[in-house]
Amino acid sequence: GIFRPIFREVRLSDIRIVSHKSTALAAQNFMLSMNEIGYDTCPMEGSDTSRIKKILNLPSSAEINMVIGCGIRDEKGIYSERYRIPFKEVYKEIK
Numbered sequence: 001g002i003f004r005p006i007f008r009e010v011r012l013s014d015i016r017i018v019s020h021k022s023t024a025l026a027a028q029n030f031m032l033s034m035n036e037i038g039y040d041t042c043p044m045e046g047s048d049t050s051r052i053k054k055i056l057n058l059p060s061s062a063e064i065n066m067v068i069g070c071g072i073r074d075e076k077g078i079y080s081e082r083y084r085i086p087f088k089e090v091y092k093e094i095k
Contacts, residue, residue: 016063023065034070042069 031041049064075082 020063020065027066027068031068038072039070040073043067044069 027043031043034041044067047064047067050060052058052064052067053060053062073082
């Protein structure tokens with residue numbers, strides 16, 4: 001409200017959504033920081049979270065937001081030389 005706070009009941013699903021969004025933002029910051037010190041990163045979805053929890057000895061109730069691969073790229077690439085579309089071709093400034 002404008003003149004006094006309105007208290008709303010917060011559901012567990014609301015907290016879960018906010019937690020995942022906050023974690024994703026922190027992951028983005030981590031990835032940018034890794035790039036700054038010369039590492040490449042790759043966020044991945046669709047991972048086998050049950051196996052990851054087992055490997056990391058996490059409780060089954062734990063949630064995994066994403067898995068991030070980190071490393072130094074090989075300029076030759078795995079299959080062929082790497083190609084990146086020029087920034088100006090994929091970016092458009094709207095004024």
